[in-house]
């Protein structure tokens with residue numbers, strides 16, 4: 256097969272996870288005003304302070320404009336057409352998996368992430384967000400013994416209001432951007448995690464998100480707090496069924512690392528990318544930010560982004576504590592008509608803070624891939640260090656790669672290094688592989704995986720394998 | 736040579752090929768029997784690498800006329816990777832590098848692709864390492880090269896040894912070595928040639944493309960062909976190579992002139 260045919264085949268691949276679960280759901284009608292927000296809040300039985308917070312965010316959001324600065328083209332979003340609340344109707348409070356709607360379980364099984372399996376085989380604690388409400392939280396008891404809190408955001412609002420109130424919005428205030436404001440106004444659920452001082456979380460904490468009900472925007476919120484000298488690794492995976500209209504996904508993730516704490520946050524994102532002509536697909540506009548509050552704290556973001564029609568996402572680190580460390584490792588793949596504008600912000604405030612950025616962008620089909628990053632060294636950040644590497648790989652000649660590395664340095668002792676490369680998979684490389692018996696399909700996926708190696712090696716083992724497979728599927732057009 | 740069989744491994748008839756509209760091969764006839772070693776010599780630009788690439792199935796060369804039978808099958812019907820799996824191996828004149836992929840991983844992927852094609856079980860990393868180590872001794876290659884990216888930053892000689900290592904591991908039926916001797920120092924030439932000789936066997940045919948008679952002192956060919964302007968101008972036995980070493984290719988022009996052949 257020629258490279259051109261191969262690329263065509265890649266472009267023709269179908270989305271593997273396109274099915275809809277028929278679970279009775281309790282939804283609000285589409286539309287957004289203050290009464291929508293009051294209804295969300297009352298259905299969730301929320302305290303007054305949270306309702307107030309939502310309303311303030313909403314009023315602020317009304318003053319803001321839908322941003323158009325990223326290098327993407329998209330349809331305008333009609334915010335009055337979105338359903339802001341949709342919960343699977345629970346018959347009663349769910350204590351164990353046995354009580355979860357079997358059809359729901361089946362959905363998870365189709366996704367290959369059956370909670371049961373997860374529980375048995377991998378020892379990964381899973382907090383599954385199905386549409387907007389957490390339906391099952393596993394391993395919580397075991398973690399609770401160590402003082403670790405891991406569960407739904409709504410649960411945390413009820414059980415640990417002080418922690419939520421103290422940290423929610425402290426990293427991403429609702430004034431931050433248009434989508435953060437929208438999320439603060441209408442978020443329905445998400446995950447909450449607190450690791451007490453000195454505790455090393457013994458397992459990877461994992462959440463699988465899945466957008467289900469038609470026309471439902473997903474606005475989840477995640478808050479992770481690692482107290483002094485604690486360590487946690489958090490995995491986020493997502494899958495969405497096939498839909499014709501564009502669905503909005505505007506999540507907020509906040510990470511707080513106190514003195515000597517380490518947070519590792521890994522994402523594998525494969526939301527529905529739309530079809531080969533660019534119809535449908537998820538708009539993935541997520542605000543992710545972590546603050547290294549204490550000295551010697553560390554936050555590490557690793558992301559593998561293969562899905563969504565449009566992705567805007569800049570997982571960032573505010574390096575406030577002296578000697579704190581921020582890392583960003585990213586693989587973003589765009590195929591067909593997909594567009595990704597992603598990168599990071601590293602804000603150096605504390606002394607001797609250091610950051611590493613490794614970004615690998617892969618464009619195929621007519622995909623557009625943009626790296627946008629900011630290294631911002633503030634005045635007091637004596638001896639700050641940054642190393643950035645942004646590599647792009649092009650498959651075919653109808654796709655594009657763009658790099659916008661912004662650097663602002665206000666301290667002369669800072670050392671900032673930036674490297675960038677763009678490569679193409681050469682026909683001579685493919686032929687070399689072919690001549691050794693390797694098919695074009697396998698050769699492309701092998702070369703792409705080699706290109707992403709530095710990022711994959713940052714992922715927890717099981718996730719790295721999954722990411723590699725996902726990339727192969729995204730590229731091959733056949734389920735392997 | 737002993738053990739020669741009469742059945743053809745490779746039978747090329749009237750092969751014409753072009754690249755980007757320029758005709759390069761102008762009617763090649765060649766018959767390689769199982770177990771034979773053929774040497775192809777000829778001036779720069781005469782089409783030796785083109786012939787090798789056409790046989791290996793490179794897409795950007797178009798075959799305009801002629802047939803190629805390989806062990807009784809129509810070779811031209813197969814894609815490049817199928818040809819490789821059927822046992823055709825090309826040691827490249829200029830091996831490309833593939834950054835990010837270790838040499839060991841690449842070679843194991845190739846071996847397993849070939850084995851799958853033959854309905855054989857895949858080789859696990861441990862058995863593979865054992866196999867590849869034994870073959871590395873054969874070509875005198877440093878194990879460090881196994882863990883570097885494919886040909887990435889390899890010296891000219893290292894690349895050539897790596898090609899022969901791949902050949903030894905993949906165990907082809909027909910090996911085409913395109914100037915594997917160029918870029919090798921004198922000792923390396925001997926080691927690689929000995930390696931190739933060790934791989935000579937009844938069921939394997941080898942086509943060596945070379946400019947130097949010296950290689951043929953080690954790998955003694957059954958037939959020598961001179962390619963000129965996309966055609967085989969002369970064929971003979973080993974003595975033809977010695978003759979060329981002395982006389983060069985000037986006689987080719989004389990032949991051309993005789994035939995009244997000018998541009």
Ligand SMILES: Nc1ncnc2c1ncn2[C@@H]1O[C@H](COP(=O)(O)OP(=O)(O)OP(=O)(O)O)[C@@H](O)[C@H]1O
Nearest residue numbers: 754755757759777778779780781782783784785786
């Ligand atoms: N892609 C190409 N486009 C145009 N001409 C080409 C292309 N590839 C090969 N040629 C031409 O075809 C002719 C034969 O090239 P080839 O590489 O087969 O020669 P060779 O006999 O292997 O020479 P050498 O001894 O220098 O390796 C040369 O004139 C070369 O320039």
Ligand SMILES: [Mg+2]
Nearest residue numbers: 783784785828
């Ligand atoms: Mg050549």
